[in-house]
Amino acid sequence: MAQSTRATRTLEQAGITFGLHAYDYDPSAGSIGLAAAEALGADPAQVFKTLMVLADGKPACVIAPSSGEVSMKKAAAALGTKAAAMMTPAQAERLTGYKIGGISPFGQMRRVPMVIDETAILWDAIFLNGGQRGLQVRLTGEDARRVLDAALGDISA
Structure with a gap:
C-alpha cells in the first residue's frame, strides 16, 4: 500500500501533523466507515x-x-x-480522482465547498480517509477544518 497519496501530500504541504493508519479494506462491508473504525479499534463517532x-x-x-x-x-x-442529494459513485470518482471507499476530502481533483460535522472538533483527533482504500489519516478536527476551509455545522440526522 502506498503511504503517499494526494491526500497525504496535501496535508504535508499545509504543514499539518497527522498519523497514517492502514487496515484491511473489505469492499463487501455494509459501511466502510464502521468497518474502518472496527479495524482501527476506534470509536465509530x-x-x-x-x-x-x-x-x-x-x-x-x-x-x-x-x-x-x-x-x-x-x-x-x-x-x-x-x-x-448524494452524487452517483461514478460522478464522485470523476470529480475527486479517488475510488469509492478511498475518497478523501484532502487533495481532491477539484476544490468544492465543504462542511464538516461540528462534532469533529470535540475529539482530540479524528480519522479521515487518506486517499486510498484501507488508509486513514489521524489529525485534529480543527486542522482538518482549517486545511479544507470547511464550514462547521450540525449535519447529523
Whole structure:
C-alpha cells in the first residue's frame, strides 16, 4: 500500500501533523466507515466519512461521523443551499480522482465547498480517509477544518 497519496501530500504541504493508519479494506462491508473504525479499534463517532453531494446541483463535500446518518436538509443549509442529494459513485470518482471507499476530502481533483460535522472538533483527533482504500489519516478536527476551509455545522440526522 502506498503511504503517499494526494491526500497525504496535501496535508504535508499545509504543514499539518497527522498519523497514517492502514487496515484491511473489505469492499463487501455494509459501511466502510464502521468497518474502518472496527479495524482501527476506534470509536465509530471518531471515524469520519467523506460524502460527495450535489447542493443545488453543484458539487460539494460533506464530512460526517461514520456512526450516524447525514441529514441532507441540514447539510444543504450548512452549505448555504436549498437542497442536497448524494452524487452517483461514478460522478464522485470523476470529480475527486479517488475510488469509492478511498475518497478523501484532502487533495481532491477539484476544490468544492465543504462542511464538516461540528462534532469533529470535540475529539482530540479524528480519522479521515487518506486517499486510498484501507488508509486513514489521524489529525485534529480543527486542522482538518482549517486545511479544507470547511464550514462547521450540525449535519447529523
